[in-house]
Structure formats: C-alpha cells, structure tokens
Amino acid sequence: MNIQPPVDINGLKQACRNCSLYDLCLPLGMAEDDLALLEKIINRRRPIQRNDHLYRPGDRMISIFAVRSGSVKTYTLTDDGQEQITGFHLPGELLGLDAISDGMHPCAARALETTSVCEIPFDRLEDLSARIPGLQRQLFRIMSREIQNDELFMMLLGKKSSEERLAAFMLSLSARFKQRGFSPTEFNLTMSRNDIANYLGLAVETVSRLFTRFDNAGIISVRRKLISIDDMDGLRRVAGLLRTPGEDGILDNLG
Amino acid sequence: MNIQPPVDINGLKQACRNCSLYDLCLPLGMAEDDLALLEKIINRRRPIQRNDHLYRPGDRMISIFAVRSGSVKTYTLTDDGQEQITGFHLPGELLGLDAISDGMHPCAARALETTSVCEIPFDRLEDLSARIPGLQRQLFRIMSREIQNDELFMMLLGKKSSEERLAAFMLSLSARFKQRGFSPTEFNLTMSRNDIANYLGLAVETVSRLFTRFDNAGIISVRRKLISIDDMDGLRRVAGLLRTPGEDGILDNLG
DNA sequence: CGTATGATTGACATATTTCAAGGTCTGTGG
DNA sequence: CCACAGACCTTGAAATATGTCAATCATACG
Numbered sequence: 119m120n121i122q123p124p125v126d127i128n129g130l131k132q133a134c135r136n137c138s139l140y141d142l143c144l145p146l147g148m149a150e151d152d153l154a155l156l157e158k159i160i161n162r163r164r165p166i167q168r169n170d171h172l173y174r175p176g177d178r179m180i181s182i183f184a185v186r187s188g189s190v191k192t193y194t195l196t197d198d199g200q201e202q203i204t205g206f207h208l209p210g211e212l213l214g215l216d217a218i219s220d221g222m223h224p225c226a227a228r229a230l231e232t233t234s235v236c237e238i239p240f241d242r243l244e245d246l247s248a249r250i251p252g253l254q255r256q257l258f259r260i261m262s263r264e265i266q267n268d269e270l271f272m273m274l275l276g277k278k279s280s281e282e283r284l285a286a287f288m289l290s291l292s293a294r295f296k297q298r299g300f301s302p303t304e305f306n307l308t309m310s311r312n313d314i315a316n317y318l319g320l321a322v323e324t325v326s327r328l329f330t331r332f333d334n335a336g337i338i339s340v341r342r343k344l345i346s347i348d349d350m351d352g353l354r355r356v357a358g359l360l361r362t363p364g365e366d367g368i369l370d371n372l373g
Numbered sequence: 374m375n376i377q378p379p380v381d382i383n384g385l386k387q388a389c390r391n392c393s394l395y396d397l398c399l400p401l402g403m404a405e406d407d408l409a410l411l412e413k414i415i416n417r418r419r420p421i422q423r424n425d426h427l428y429r430p431g432d433r434m435i436s437i438f439a440v441r442s443g444s445v446k447t448y449t450l451t452d453d454g455q456e457q458i459t460g461f462h463l464p465g466e467l468l469g470l471d472a473i474s475d476g477m478h479p480c481a482a483r484a485l486e487t488t489s490v491c492e493i494p495f496d497r498l499e500d501l502s503a504r505i506p507g508l509q510r511q512l513f514r515i516m517s518r519e520i521q522n523d524e525l526f527m528m529l530l531g532k533k534s535s536e537e538r539l540a541a542f543m544l545s546l547s548a549r550f551k552q553r554g555f556s557p558t559e560f561n562l563t564m565s566r567n568d569i570a571n572y573l574g575l576a577v578e579t580v581s582r583l584f585t586r587f588d589n590a591g592i593i594s595v596r597r598k599l600i601s602i603d604d605m606d607g608l609r610r611v612a613g614l615l616r617t618p619g620e621d622g623i624l625d626n627l628g
Numbered sequence: 629c630g631t632a633t634g635a636t637t638g639a640c641a642t643a644t645t646t647c648a649a650g651g652t653c654t655g656t657g658g
Numbered sequence: 659c660c661a662c663a664g665a666c667c668t669t670g671a672a673a674t675a676t677g678t679c680a681a682t683c684a685t686a687c688g
Contacts, residue, residue, distance in 0.1 A: 194524055197613055202528040216524060218517035225524060244513070248506055255499065261516040262473035268523035269449055269471060269480060273457040275530035276574035280676070311635060319531035321677050326636050342635080342685075358452055535644070566667060576645050581668050597653075597667080 133160050133236060142210030142297060143184055144238070144260070148252040156253060159242040162186070165234040172213065172227035172235065179217035181237045185209045188233025189308045193316075194225040203317040206230070206309055208294050214240075215261055230308040275319050278358065283318045284328045285357035288338065292347060304346040332356070388415050388491060397465030397552060398439055399493070399515070403507040411508060414497040417441070420489040427468065427482035427490065434472035436492045440464050443488025444563045448571075449480040458572040461485070461564055463549050469495075470516055485563040530574050533613065538573045539583045540612035543593065547602060559601040587611070 134145045134157050145153050161181075165188070166172065172183055175195060185207050192213065193201040204225055207213055217223040218240065247254040274283055296302035307314070315325040329340045337352040338345055347353055354360040389400045389412050400408050416436075420443070421427065427438060430450055440462050447468065448456040459480055462468055472478040473495065502509040529538055551557035562569070570580040584595045592607040593600055602608055609615040 194528055196528060196532055197616075200532070202532050204524045204527055215517055216521040219514045219521060224521050244506075244510065248503055248509055251499075251503055254503055254509065257513070258499070258516070259474045261513070261520065262470055265516065265519050265523065266471040266474060266479050268520065268527070269459045271527060272459055272523070272530065273449055273451060275527065276571070277451055277455070277457050310633095316531070322634090323636080323678080324676060330636075361452075565665095577666090578646080578668080579644060585668075 133157050133162055137186075138299070139184075139186070139210035144212065144253070144256060146256055148250065148256065152250045152252060155246060155250065159239055159246065161237040161239075163235055163237050165232050166229045168229055168231050168233075170229050172229070173217075173223045174226045175223055177223045179214060179221050179223050179240060181239045182212055182214035182217075182243070183227070183235040183237055185211050185213065186234040186236055189230045190227050190233055190235075191230055191309060191313060192225050192227045201226075201316065203313055206291075206313075206317070209298055212260055215264060230313075280318075280320050280324050280328060281331075281356055282358045283320065284314070284325060285332070285353050286359070287314065287318060288345065288347065289353060289357055289359070292350075302347070303350070304344070307343045307345060388412050388417055392441075393554070394439075394441070394465035399467065399508070399511060401511055403505065403511065407505045407507060410501060410505065414494055414501065416492040416494075418490055418492050420487050421484050423484055423486050425484050427484070428472075428478045429481045430478055432478045434469060434476050434478050434495060436494045437467055437469035437472075437498070438482070438490040438492055440466050440468065441489040441491055444485045445482050445488055445490075446485055446564060446568060447480050447482045456481075456571065458568055461546075461568075461572070464553055467515055470519060485568075535573075535575050535579050535583060536586075536611055537613045538575065539569070539580060540587070540608050541614070542569065542573060543600065543602065544608060544612055544614070547605075557602070558605070559599070562598045562600060 134140065134143070134153055135150075137143070137145075140146065145156060148156065172190065173179075187209055189209075190207040190213060191203050192205050192207065193203040195201055207227075213227050213235070214223065216225065243253075243257075247257050274286055278286065291305065291307075292302045295305050309317075311325050311329075312322050315322040318325070329338075332338045332353075333340045335352070337349045337356065338347050351360055389395065389398070389408055390405075392398070392400075395401065400411060403411065427445065428434075442464055444464075445462040445468060446458050447460050447462065448458040450456055462482075468482050468490070469478065471480065498508075498512075502512050529541055533541065546560065546562075547557040550560050564572075566580050566584075567577050570577040573580070584593075587593045587608075588595045590607070592604045592611065593602050606615055
C-alpha cells in the first residue's frame with residue numbers, strides 16, 4: 119500500500135503555465151519569470167481517491183494545496199465528534215490557509231471524488247512571496263477573498279431561510295462551474311445530500327424536500343446527483359437575490 | 374465639519390513600541406528596527422464617537438485599521454437592506470482585511486463606543502511586508518486566524534442551539550477581555566441585545582430570555598449591560614465545551 | 629441478484645420566532 | 659433638578675419553520 123509507482127518527473131514541472139486554472143489560482147498576475155520560480159516549488163501529487171484525506175485536524179501543516187481536478191470538502195469536528203462542513207472546493211481553489219496561524223490543520227480535507235491537487239510547501243511559498251510582489255499580493259487577495267466569502271456565508275446561516283440557503287448554494291455552484299468552463303446550468307453534485315444539509319445547517323430531510331419542491335416549481339430538475347437549472351432567475355428569486363415586486367415566496371403556493 | 378484641529382504630530386510616532394497591545398497586534402514578532410519602519414506608516418487617528426462609521430460598504434479601501442481602544446462592530450447588508458453583524462472587534466484586532474481582494478470594503482465598521490484606531494495605509498503595508506519577513510508572516514497569520522475563527526463561527530451557526538451560541542459568545546468575550554488585561558469574569562457589553570441577537574442569528578427576545586435563564590441558573594449575573602460570570606465551568610458546560618457525563622442540558626429543569 | 633447506503637416522504641414534536649404589551653433606563657430640555 | 663420621550667430590554671402567548679422519528683424507495687455495488 120505504501121509502494122508507489124514512479125512518478126513522471128517531467129509532469130511535475132511546468133505545472134502552472136499550461137494549467138487551465140491559471141487565472142483562478144495562485145499564479146494570477148505573476149510575471150512569466152516569477153512563475154517559473156513558483157513552479158519549481160510546487161509538487162503535483164498522485165491523484166487521491168474518493169474519501170481519502172488530504173489532511174486531518176491536528177496534522178502539522180507542511181504545505182497548502184490547490185485543487186487541480188475533482189472536488190474536496192473541508193470540515194471541522196464539533197466537541198462531540200460530529201462534523202461540520204466548512205466548504206466544498208473546486209479546481210483552482212486553495213486549501214489549508216486556515217492552518218497558517220498555528221502551523222497545524224484545524225480541519226480535515228477529504229476528496230469527494232478522485233481528485234488531484236498541487237502541493238505547495240508553505241515555508242518556501244512564504245520565502246518566495248517575500249521576493250515576488252505579485253505572489254504576495256495574490257496570496258493576500260486569496261485570503262481576503264476567503265474571509266469575505268465566510269462573511270457572506272455567515273449571513274446565509276444567520277438570516278436566510280432553508281429555501282434561500284439551498285437556492286444560494288445552487289447558484290454558487292453554478293457560478294463556480296461556469297468560471298471553470300463547465301456548464302452553469304447542468305452539473306453533477308459530488309457531495310451527498312447529507313453533506314449539503316450539514317454545510318447549510320439543515321437536516322437532510324429538509325434538503326431533500328426542498329429539492330423536490332424546487333423541481334415541482336420548475337426551477338431545477340433533480341435526478342439524484344444530476345442537477346439542471348431550468349429557471350435561473352427563478353432560482354435567484356428564491357435565493358432572495360432578485361427583487362420581485364408584489365410577490366414574495368413564489369414557492370408558497372406550490373407543493 | 375471638515376475643519377479639524379491640528380493633530381499632535383508627536384503622538385503619531387512611536388505608536389507600536391509603547392503600545393500595550395503589542396503582542397496581540399500587527400507588530401508581534403518583529404525586530405526593533407523593523408518596527409520603527411512600520412510605525413512610520415501608521416497614523417493614529419482622532420477618536421471616533423459611538424455610531425460613527427470607520428467605513429461603509431462600497432468605500433474604497435485605502436487603509437486597514439487596528440482597534441486601539443474601544444470597540445467596533447462590522448456588518449454587511451443583506452439584499453433587502455437589513456444588517457448582518459459579522460464581528461465585534463476589541464483592541465488589537467485588525468479591521469478591513471476582507472477588503473483587500475476587491476480594494477473595496479464589502480462591509481461597514483461602526484464604533485460601539487468612543488473608539489480610537491490606528492490607520493495603516495495598505496499599499497505601504499504591502500510594500501513593507503515584502504521587505505520585512507516578520508511582518509509578512511504576521512499578516513498571513515492574522516488573516517489565517519480570521520479564516521479559522523470564521524470556520525468556528527460557521528459551526529456555531531450551523532450546529533449549535535441558541536443556548537450554546539450565547540454561552541459560547543460570552544466565553545469568547547471573556548477570553549478576549551482576559552487577553553487584554555481586563556477581568557474575564559466581569560465586563561460591560563458595549564453592544565446592544567439586538568446586536569448580539571443579530572450576530573448569533575437569533576431573535577432579540579430569545580437572547581433576552583436566555584440571559585435571564587442563565588442568570589436564574591446562577592451561571593452569570595446580568596444587570597443590563599454589566600455581565601459577571603459566576604460559574605465559568607457551568608457556562609462552558611452550557612456552551613457544550615465541557616463534557617458532563619450523565620447529564621446534558623443543565624438548564625432544562627430551570628426557569 | 630441481494631444487500632447496504634443514500635434519498636425521499638409522511639406524521640409529529642419542538643425550538644425559536646413573531647406578535648403584542650409593558651417595563652426600565654438614559655439623556656435632554658425646560 | 660425633574661419630567662418626559664425614545665430607545666432598549668423583558669416577558670408572555672401564539673404561530674411556524676425546521677427538526678426528529680420512522681418507514682419506504684431507489685440506486686449502486688459487491
């Protein structure tokens with residue numbers, strides 16, 4: 119099990135410059151020469167399998183990771199051992215930034231499907247970013263963006279109904295798939311209903327009921343893991359992102 | 374209104390080295406010489422009054438701020454204009470980190486009492502942190518810590534009951550007051566019940582009821598804004614941070 | 629195929645919100 | 659210095675969104 123086939127060393131190089139995620143990921147805004155320096159410290163790792171952990175709570179933080187393909191969930195454990203999912207991560211997104219302050223991962227990262235990641239040793243990244251202004255700037259930006267997203271999510275959990283939460287979640291996935299060149303209207307959920315419920319602070323049953331409700335309302339079509347968004351504006355309206363004068367709660371009069 | 378009395382220029386210098394917040398704030402871990410450089414770019418601002426805004430959503434982000442004394446709340450606005458408080462900030466804490474990615478404040482910061490802050494022009498801070506490794510490192514740490522705290526808070530909103538939320542909030546305040554040399558068991562709340570409820574994703578009435586419940590249970594004494602924690606372990610137990618074999622929900626049998 | 633896991637659906641329970649009323653502080657202006 | 663207005667807080671009763679429990683169904687997988 120620990121015996122690994124040899125890795126293609128050439129494949130490890132030139133990661134970023136040819137990577138389709140270029141403008142979503144760390145290298146954004148860096149000069150060509152600097153990029154070469156960054157590439158030198160990045161390791162492309164062997165793909166990990168569904169349910170494999172990238173790291174667990176308490177693990178020493180050696181590297182941060184960038185999702186290359188696949189998807190990952192991160193979660194913390196409550197005092198009584200149940201998990202709270204803190205995020206679902208798509209290609210181009212960075213994992214482990216929450217571990218910098220303590221040098222230790224406060225949460226776990228687990229693959230939702232076969233997933234490949236780039237591994238970036240953090241001490242070397244830190245050195246490099248002191249020498250490459252564009253890199254430092256991008257790191258600050260990415261961390262800032264994450265804080266901003268967290269604030270948005272607090273609003274979701276603090277103020278929004280279950281309907282609004284699920285709709286907003288679908289829209290977020292849709293937008294992120296679009297950014298990555300996938301269809302924004304038809305995609306597969308890689309996480310279970312349980313994961314979605316956990317993430318959104320709801321019960322599984324509630325999520326399930328909402329899906330059928332959205333489906334009946336003609337807003338999305340749900341076929342197990344396959345989602346297609348049939349009425350984007352309808353979904354936005356449900357999420358509370360589109361003002362509809364004279365009518366609120368369009369699902370009220372539907373099954 | 375725009376006419377300002379002259380500012381004591383000497384007071385603006387030497388901010389950090391004599392500051393009691395040294396080890397909670399940005400300068401932590403920096404060499405003496407480097408600190409001098411940092412101090413040069415920091416402006417101590419005239420105190421702002423209760424309810425004054427430090428910035429509002431959409432404002433261009435020129436500087437980030439460090440709370441020097443007093444307290445500040447930050448909040449975003451929902452699509453329909455109500456506020457969602459994203460944090461209460463005590464001396465030594467940094468404000469505006471969520472604005473780096475867009476160069477624009479996504480939220481507002483408003484003083485809860487007379488408050489003084491240090492203003493740190495961000496472009497100069499960025500330059501400086503490329504030249505001072507200790508500063509860059511501390512900035513990464515602080516941002517990472519914020520992401521980590523946000524994750525903890527997601528757990529609070531997603532998984533915890535109203536009782537647990539309020540108890541955890543009181544404990545968080547207590548710990549932060551202690552860090553700053555104030556009493557961890559007796560303190561004044563600078564925010565209203567409304568603010569607390571908003572922050573914790575609850576109704577004001579719920580918070581009010583919980584306070585009287587905690588009080589009746591002998592865990593804390595509430596006298597308007599003045600809180601004293603009478604049974605710290607009891608509070609931890611309610612927050613779900615202390616395992617009590619054979620008994621859960623100690624408040625169940627109390628008014 | 630049959631079994632296990634995840635998803636759906638229904639009926640019921642309940643924590644928390646909402647609505648409504650009354651109480652209490654605090655600062656202001658007479 | 660007192661009285662008053664307005665904001666803030668507390669309390670009760672009723673409403674409701676969501677959770678919990680339980681059963682069934684579909685799918686995937688060995």
